Amino acid sequence: ISGVTSKDFVNFPSAIEEPDIPDPTLEENKIGIDDNVPLSCIGMPYYKDLLLSNYASDLKFVKEFARAPEGINADLLLESERNGGRFMLYDKAKYGPGNIVKKFDIVEGKTAIKNKSQIPKFISERNGNGAEKNGTEEIPGIASEIIDESIFQYKSSNSSVIPNCYSRLQIQYSRFGVRDFDFEFYNKTNGLYCGLENHTDNSYINSLLQLYRFSPVFYNKIVKNLLNEWLPCDLDTILVNTEGSSILTELGYLFDMMDKAKGNNVKIYNFAQVVTHNKDAIAHHLINLDEMNHLNSLDVRNLIISFNKFLLSQINSDLHVQSQDSIEEIMKLTYMVEVRGNESTCPVYDKSYGSILSLDLVTPPSNMLNKMSILINPHLNTTAAQQPPQLANIRRNVNILTYLEYSMNQVKLVPCQQHQHAYPHSLEIKTTITSLPPVLVLNVNLSNEEFQLINGFRKWIIPEFYAVNQKDKFSFKSMISPFDKANSAKYDLLGFVCEISHSSDFALGMHGLVTFVKLDQWYLFNDFLVMPIPEEEVLDLSSPWKKPVVVIYQESSIAQTPFEYFNIETFGKLPNLNDSILYRDHFAGTIREGYKKEYELLTKQEAPKADTLVAIDAEFVLLNPELLEVHYDGFKKLIKPKILSLARVSVLRGEEETAFIDDYVVHTAKIHDYLTSFSGIEDSDLDPIRSAKNLVTLQTAYRKLWLLLNLGVVFVGHGLYNDFRCINLQVPKKQIRDTAEFYYKSDFKRQLGLKFLAYVLLKEKVQSNNHDSIEDAYTALMLYKKYLELTSQGMFESTLNF
């Protein structure tokens, strides 16, 4: 018989006689918890009700494994390790209440940063008429979203939760390309101030740029330099500086574009490229091509501060070289260093002077913090006679001025090793800032722990202060008496770059940079999200995830200086304007023998002015292909768009229809694809040595367009949005006539090709092969003129429908 053999068995049970009284606790009746018996060895009594073990059938919950694991905050883990894994105090303010189950979001993508509130809208998905959206309305289609969960939320219910407005944003690319992305949705300035796109190389710079852009004296100095011409183009320069440009120049162009863009989004592409190729920037490790994905909190702050110093120093040297100017007069702090032995017999004494363009803040020692606090508010603790004042309470009154004062008067002791001496002693090194500039740039170069101190202060950044000059030494006060007024200067806070940490300080790739700027009111700039924000939120630094990094104060007297924006009416007549490049050749490298010149330079009689019509077309080569992720069901996700580079630009006179610009742009970097069948550009065309075309530096080509733009010229072309975007030029709508827009059938939702239009409307058989930008510009010009002709005859609509 096959069966389980049993160790013990009885024959069969006899009828049970009257049993002895069994002891309920007798061992043989007991079952151990882990004994190998089925749990159904004990039966159920008869039941006529629903069992208690039932749960409501409508009870539902998320499958636990569908949730991404939350992980434990790295700071807590570290603390636990230091503590030997024992019980520790829990900081509810920092980590949030315990035992909370977070709302479930389906995990998407590689970043674990919450992006539930970031719902990028596509213009193509807007309901029908592109209706107006007010600031915080519900997002259509997401009915359950309530107002304070929008992307513009700046205050959350819980101090440990970062408000949505600081989220790291992502541009999403629909099948219509980046133009379809609804940047407008994210700009709440009513078209006043522009946002900057991220997901480009070095986009971390955005934050600092927005800060400087709003300092009028800084802005004016930078853009003023654009009036000069600085177009290095000799071969040696080109090999290290392909663009033939400079940090100063590119910053100038960028500032100008940021003004012209009004509320539209701007790319920092050209500026970022020049940074990437700058050997000093490379040496200082300022190039970041992966959205700071591998940086922790301290790394991020160090990066932006290093860049700040690089930027100021580079701009200064560029100003010297290009226009014999400098930023020192607006930004320089002078200092004095005194070295003396602190022992009477030590003969060491030295005094030297120097200057810096930005000041690093240091944390004062704690006794000074206490002392300062009492001085700031001497009446704080007098009432509490019973209790001695708490150190914490005292400290809460400390603000940035204490740090500033200490940082400007530092004393360091180092061991003296200068000479043979009987007794070891120290050298006292005293560094004192002796003058303050109108634009005071402060680098908050503190460690993570030092920032924790700042979290405890009630109000660390203050909106204004007075710097009182006391005999080569400065003291800072929030208020002054009339007595001090004579030798004091009032400073107003312009704004600051702030680091936002979305996870523990040690986590990589979880930290972003935003900017707060005080204009007519305070604004937050988070890449392409720009919105007003109340001052009390700006200045609230009590949360550990918010760390100011670069702070700028300006002297009140110059803070209201008007911005010297370029405008069409006055540009052409500006006294220092050098627009000679429009009227001459300026080739990169050597003069090319026997090149075919397909254009004729402008003459002075032809000086472009407002409303002068020109036709333009550009060709591009592919520097970097787009980075895609593809899915088996056909879905494609664009991770990084392709990077095109201007290779050739042709501009035609509107009246005479002849070319006056036909520039090929020199390239020394590796080109991924010349796109010859589209661009007509051959391999050697852009090579500084081998090219047989009229090769110029990128800045040369750009400057010509920039001049035309500022002179008020009207550009005619086909599909100009993409062209100007790649060139990095912000052209106001009224200066564009785009034949692709005119000849647009909305029910096809598709733009019609140039060649097709030419064939149909102009009855021209265009050459079927390579593009030629002169020809294309010409064709666009013809189409435009045809358009004017048809509209004047009232026949445009009918022709289009045919």
Next chain:
Amino acid sequence: PQAVPPPQSSTPNPYLNDYFHTPAAATYPLQYHLYAPQPPPRLTLPLAPHESNPHLLFIPNDLRETLHRKNEATLQTMVHSTLPPSINQYHSLVPIDRTYQESKSAHSTVLYKVFSSLDGNPYVMRKIENVEPEQIDFSKFKKWKSVDCANVVRCYDAFSSLSFGKSCLIAVFDYYPNSNTLAEHHKKLGSAPINDEILWGYLLQLVNAVKCLHEKGLSGKGTINLNKIIVTNKDRIRLSSGSISDLLGDEDQDPLDDIHNIGKVLLELSTLTLPINMRSGNIYQTLKSRISEELIESIRELVDADQTFELTAFQSKLSSQTFNVINKLQHANDFMEAQLTSELENARLFRLMTKINYVMSSTNSPELKIIKLFHDHVFNCYDERGKRVVDLSKVLVNLNKLDCGIDEKVLLVSNDDNECIIASFKEIRDIIDSQFRVISRE
């Protein structure tokens, strides 16, 4: 370690002996639907793929209920029985209701469920009345006993007995609780569906049975008909009472008859798919509207089999269907294994929770604190709006991780948010284990 805890573990069920089974058991049938009622699908809230509800986490109700009823059937006893208390080592006779019994032979058969005192397992005892010992032919019985076929009910024992008064033949088979015959399953109950897939399954199972028998030189004789083939599990049939015919010394039969009978069984079942008025005439033709031609052809071949028929050749033709069945069986196996895994885990987790509850009800000690915090972590959570969270999936997974003692760390925060500790599941489990040991040795 035991793979399967044998039913008669060394630890007896202490309460079985202490209760008596009143007629109450018979007069108050259990209302199974109260156990874990589930609303019908059309009234059930739809779930997103990432969501679950209490029913989905555990063994499906219908499977559980079926098995419950089988257990109940197995445990059924008769009180105040007039039957002999035992026959040889078989005791606790309970008649199995088989209303379909056709008494074709001269002998009437009665079926009982019995238990063996040798191994404590249930068996079916077939009693064929009015058989004298000398009439019994045991010559083929050992062969019958050795048939190990999933589609033939196995036999174990055969003897004559006087326990009922007059001499009768007793044969002992495996007991399949709550099984019924094909006739009952498809005809009388009326609801079990018949389609191509099921018929192919039956065909293959019957062929398998007959193959096994013929290999041993045995034949199915009268057992291949709708009243003798039993349905023991879902879509699973077996030949019952196979050895009886030989024991009773019935004439040998042409093995071909087995083949014909298979065909007839299938034909009869196929015919049930037709409305009553159409069940005559050229059946094969009419059936084309209900089942596949391939199946009809196979049935025909079986019914009309002659001397040229070769079982192996016939089997070969079914190869495509055969592999379908192999596929299905493997899938079914995987399904059962998954259910079993889940329920075995539930047992472990129940024991773990029992230990935790023992430990937590102890007087306070420092180790207790961490266990209480873990308990809060699992059972005392809130959502972001302050509402208490009831999440069975979270409980299951966390206790599972605790039971396995994985290295993953978990942050435990006290209720007042003042203190916290980071510990791995392994550490917490070790603490529970050691605390429990302390308690059990107290």
Next chain:
Amino acid sequence: PQAVPPPQSSTPNPYLNDYFHTPAAATYPLQYHLYAPQPPPRLTLPLAPHESNPHLLFIPNDLRETLHRKNEATLQTMVHSTLPPSINQYHSLVPIDRTYQESKSAHSTVLYKVFSSLDGNPYVMRKIENVEPEQIDFSKFKKWKSVDCANVVRCYDAFSSLSFGKSCLIAVFDYYPNSNTLAEHHKKLGSAPINDEILWGYLLQLVNAVKCLHEKGLSGKGTINLNKIIVTNKDRIRLSSGSISDLLGDEDQDPLDDIHNIGKVLLELSTLTLPINMRSGNIYQTLKSRISEELIESIRELVDADQTFELTAFQSKLSSQTFNVINKLQHANDFMEAQLTSELENARLFRLMTKINYVMSSTNSPELKIIKLFHDHVFNCYDERGKRVVDLSKVLVNLNKLDCGIDEKVLLVSNDDNECIIASFKEIRDIIDSQFRVISRE
């Protein structure tokens, strides 16, 4: 001592209820949902891992341990991971150790266990490095996705990703915990036995796999080799990574190659039964000492298959072995189901304990007191000798009575013996139930 057979006694045990000697105890016998002896097949005691028993084909030697370990493998997490936290909807990547990886192709493959945030299920993610989006051919993937064969690991998703830095191809399959390749199973581990029956089982499973693939116009390509076929359950194999070859745009292959490869796999495995020094020369001859001639012939036919080879004809020849496998699969299913019959109460008990624990962790309130007293009664009581009572049967008795909410009363005494209250299980149950409702609907 008997586990199961209930006695015929009709005398109630007056001492059952600890505190009340009323006949009440007698009216609530705990006789429902008891486990019963398992239905057949009943097996001999489990074997050591390296032993093999033909009766146990497809049935693991140590079922509960195996299932528990599989569960544990699924729960594994990585503590300090440098891997991306998620890739599309798949998160919690844990590398699966597959030391056998042969990088024949230019691309190296890495395997991860992941969970899907869409449906909460575990999957295997195969990452093939250095594959650009344009190099991927998705044209056959939907077909691969639709393959529903018990011997082919199912695929669900395929896409390119940049999450690891450089572009790679990712394909998502079903996850079989603790599976290993045939190579690892039989060669490197060295312990898994090889014999006729196992080889026939493999052969049939591979033929089943190839049949399913060819029916869809797909072919196995490089997956039919010892390093790609995985053993997922006892004696159960599946083709893994089937769709990869097509995704990478590898050349189409003659379906006949699949046949050859099956033969080669079996030949290689058979050769392992020979001592190393005998593994060359006329293998087919030498193998006759180890495996049956029929098997050798079949292997040979596969290896030497030419254009005249017809899979269906070949399948037909295997019919005898096929039915053997069908037999064994049915046995295995019965066995699994039988195991399940003694685990039916686990889910209920787990749910009950969970509910009680949810209620217990609430903040204190007057109703709670009685629940705490009941909890103490079950988990925190002492015998007359002052020894803590730790007894699963007591727990189960009380929980079962509580679950049913019977009228039987129980005396609850507070720990300091100052207060006591008499309540029925029904009353206690109602309090717990309403308290839980408050919690879940807060």
